[in-house]
Amino acid sequence: MPLRPLARAAVALAVTLGATGVGIGAATAPAHAAPAAVHYVALGDSFSSGVGAGPYETTCLRSDRSYAPLWAAANAPASFRFVACGGAVTDDVLDNQLSALDAGTTMVTITIGGNDAGFADVVLSCRLGSESSCASAVDRAERFATTELPGRLDTTYAAIRQRAPDAQLIVLGYPRLFDEVRYCGLFSMSLTKRSIINDAADLLADVTAARASAAGATFVDTRPQFAGHGVCAGSPWINDFSALIAAYHPNAAGYRDGYLAALNTVTG
Numbered sequence: 514m515p516l517r518p519l520a521r522a523a524v525a526l527a528v529t530l531g532a533t534g535v536g537i538g539a540a541t542a543p544a545h546a547a548p549a550a551v552h553y554v555a556l557g558d559s560f561s562s563g564v565g566a567g568p569y570e571t572t573c574l575r576s577d578r579s580y581a582p583l584w585a586a587a588n589a590p591a592s593f594r595f596v597a598c599g600g601a602v603t604d605d606v607l608d609n610q611l612s613a614l615d616a617g618t619t620m621v622t623i624t625i626g627g628n629d630a631g632f633a634d635v636v637l638s639c640r641l642g643s644e645s646s647c648a649s650a651v652d653r654a655e656r657f658a659t660t661e662l663p664g665r666l667d668t669t670y671a672a673i674r675q676r677a678p679d680a681q682l683i684v685l686g687y688p689r690l691f692d693e694v695r696y697c698g699l700f701s702m703s704l705t706k707r708s709i710i711n712d713a714a715d716l717l718a719d720v721t722a723a724r725a726s727a728a729g730a731t732f733v734d735t736r737p738q739f740a741g742h743g744v745c746a747g748s749p750w751i752n753d754f755s756a757l758i759a760a761y762h763p764n765a766a767g768y769r770d771g772y773l774a775a776l777n778t779v780t781g
Contacts, residue, residue, distance in 0.1 A: 550591035553620045554680075555581030556610045556673070560624040560687060560772075561597035565752050565762030573598035574758075578765045580685075580772035581622060584780070590620070602628045603665040611676050618677035622776065624685045625669060626662055626721055630654045635713065636690070636761050639706045640754055647706045651713045658713075658720050666721065670728035682730035683779060686718040688739035688771065690751055690761050697745035701753075707745070731779050738771045739763075 555561055563569070563579025570576075575595060577583075585593040594613040598605060603625055614621065627633075635654050639647035673682055691697075691707035702710075718734060725732040742750035750767030752759045763771055 549619065551588065551620055552592045552618050553581075553585060553590040553622075554594045554613045554618050554677070555579075555597050555622050556606055556613070557597040557622070557624040557685075558601040558628055559597075559599035559762060560627065561622065561685075562599045562601075563597075563768060564599045565756065565759040566765040566768050567759070575599075576768075578768055580768045580776055583769060583773045584622075584776055588780075597624075600628060601625065603669045606669055607672055611672055614673065614676035614680070616678065618680045620683070620780075621673055621677055621680045622683045622685060623669075623673070624687065626658075626666055626717065627687055629662055629665055630658045630717060632687075632713075632717070633761075636710060639702060639710055644703060644705050648709055651709050655713055655716050658717050662717075662720055663724050666724040667728065670724065670730055674728065682725075682728065683733060683776065684721060684725040684730045685733045685772065685775065686721050686735050687714055688735045688743070688751065688763070688767075689714045690743055692741065692743040692746040692749075694745050701745065711743075733775050733779055735771055735775045738775045739767065742767065742771065 559565075559574065561579060561581060562574050563576030563582075564574045566576040566578035568576065575597065579597070581595055581597065582593075585595075596610045596613045598609070601610070606623070606625055631654050635650045638650035642650075670682065670684070673680075689711040691702070691711055693704060693707055693711065695704060697707070714736075718736060722732040722734065739750055742748055744751045744753045744761070750763055750771050752762055752764050754760045756762075
């Protein structure tokens, strides 16, 4: 975890006392603490494992181009464990990923909740179905996100805290998937479908941010970073439907310039 800067007021007081001779016998140079070792664990679902960036290792579709290994490569933490898994829901984090944490963990990142809310089913229904079936799928996901998901997130964040009580917990949100341009190609989703999916992404971000705050975690909103780079944009950072398994996930640029850049805003 990056060290916080020394309080400027305390430094100014020490300098003043040294200059006037009040309260000290001789001026001495302040000691500098060594940087604390960072022990980083990356948890979560496909938006953390790197689905969409490729190439992949293991059945969890982990990619070295995801934001977590990119951050580790740039910052050289004392240890790094990358256990995020494509398709994960909150129960998967609780059952299969928490063992990577211990009392020495100092930094944890996670994206989770989208699969619990059935977001993959939503975009599939919207891509292949009518506008009314799309709206119905979104309504179901939004009801779940406001009724069931908050409790699941609370349980997950509390379990992380229990396993790694001294770690900085950083919860990253999901981006809006689409740019809402008027025309997006002959076989693309309609503007209406794209708009209601983006509205659902906004709701999911709001719910996640609220539960992260309640848990004392740092929430990182990735929507500003991805603005202007959704599906249908001139320079998209989200894969479209043609990417099959990677559809509607960030591409390599999205993990680097979207997620990693967002993470850097809170880690320095």
